[in-house]
Amino acid sequence: MAPNAIPKFATLSLLVLLAISASSEANFNFNHKLKETKLVSYMFDWETGLNVTAVPVARILGNRWWILRFGTVFAMDEKLTESYDCNSTEVGRARGAYVNSAVDGSDLHLLMSVVFTNQVFNGSTLEIQGSDRFYHKYREVSVVSGTGKFRFARVYAILETLFLDQVNANAIIQWNVTVYHY
Numbered sequence: 001m002a003p004n005a006i007p008k009f010a011t012l013s014l015l016v017l018l019a020i021s022a023s024s025e026a027n028f029n030f031n032h033k034l035k036e037t038k039l040v041s042y043m044f045d046w047e048t049g050l051n052v053t054a055v056p057v058a059r060i061l062g063n064r065w066w067i068l069r070f071g072t073v074f075a076m077d078e079k080l081t082e083s084y085d086c087n088s089t090e091v092g093r094a095r096g097a098y099v100n101s102a103v104d105g106s107d108l109h110l111l112m113s114v115v116f117t118n119q120v121f122n123g124s125t126l127e128i129q130g131s132d133r134f135y136h137k138y139r140e141v142s143v144v145s146g147t148g149k150f151r152f153a154r155v156y157a158i159l160e161t162l163f164l165d166q167v168n169a170n171a172i173i174q175w176n177v178t179v180y181h182y
Contacts (some may be wrong), residue, residue, distance in 0.1 A: 032182045034154075039177040041080040041091050042162070047125040047169035051086075057097075067108075067169050073099045082163070083170065084162065092116040098132070108132040110141060114175075116148075124148030126155060126177070129162065133169075137161060153181040 046053045047067060058073040067074065082093040096112030114126040130142035143155035156178055164174040 007040075034180045034182065037179045037181065039091075039175070039179065041082060041175045041177075042084050042086075042088075043094050043173045044079050044081070044086050044174060045076070045171045045173060046078075047074070049168065049170065054098075068101060068105045068166070070100050070103050070105050073097060080114065080175065082118075084174075086172075089118070091118040092121075094128075096128070101131075102111070106133060106135050108134055121149050124150050126150055126153070126157075128157070132159065134161065146181070150179060150181050153179050155179045 025074060044051075047055075054067075054076040056067075056072055057075050058071075075097050076094060078094040079086065080094055081088040081091055082091050083089075089099045093115045094112050095115055096110070098108045098110050098112070101107055101109040108131070110130060110132050112128045112129050114128060116122060116124045125147045126143050127147075128141055129138075129144050129146045133139050134140055137160060139159050141157050141159060143153075143157050146153040146155065158176045160174045160176070161171055162174050163170075165171070
C-alpha cells in the first residue's frame, strides 16, 4: 500500500458516517408537529396598460406577441395582495416566467417563485412549476418546494380566475394555498 493511500474500509466508513450525519440533519425539523397555514392572495396579471407586470420575451417567428398564442414566453413580476383591491396591502410577488405550452393556446406552463414580503413570512418562498389550464375556473398548480418558513413544506395551491379581460390580456387570479410546515 502506498504511504498516502487510505484503506478502502476507512473510505467506506467515512461515507457511512457522512450519510448518517446528513440524514439526521435533514430530519431535524421532522420531529416537530406540522402546522397548517391557509393563505389567500390576489395576483394582478397585467400585460397591457400603465402597470404592466408581465412582458413577452420570446415567441414563434411569425406569430404575434400574445398569451393565447402557442410558444409565447412571458417574464413576470406580479403583485400579490391580501384583497381583491390592487391597492390593498402587498403580501408578496410572483416572479418568474410562463409559456403558452398548448398548440391550441389553452395552457400555460408556470415557472415562478412566490416571494413573500409580509411580516410573518418575509423572505420565504414557494416554488411553482407546472400546468395552468387558465380556461378552467378552478385549477390546481404544483408547488414543488419552499424556502425560509416553508422549507420542507407540503403545499397545494388552487387558482381561481376572478377577472379576465382577454382582449387586453389582463387578469386577477385568487390564490388559495394550503401549506403544511414546521
